Amino acid sequence: MAITVNGEKKELIGKLTVAKLLEAHQLRPELTVVQLNEGIVPKGEYAGQLISDGDRID
Template structure:
């Protein structure tokens, strides 16, 4: 399966089926992120069950602290 993540085409393994799986694969699940799937912001409570389909466009915004 191929998806677009932050503007780049990415092949997914069979183990990545949900938004949570995708964030885990990028080691982002425990960080503060906002995920948009095909133009819709996905609530964090839905990551576990929100499936990814071939051709989906995913945008991940990761917040970085500093000072």
């Protein structure tokens, strides 16, 4: 699947949550605000929020 993270295109294989993406980038969830497409993801939903093909994460 293809996504855009902070303006950079990335190719991913398999399912990924916001929490796993932050972990992969060594970012601390409690200090990070995630915008998924046009909305802000609440911190309590990071672990359950799946990232889909074409999503934009900032």
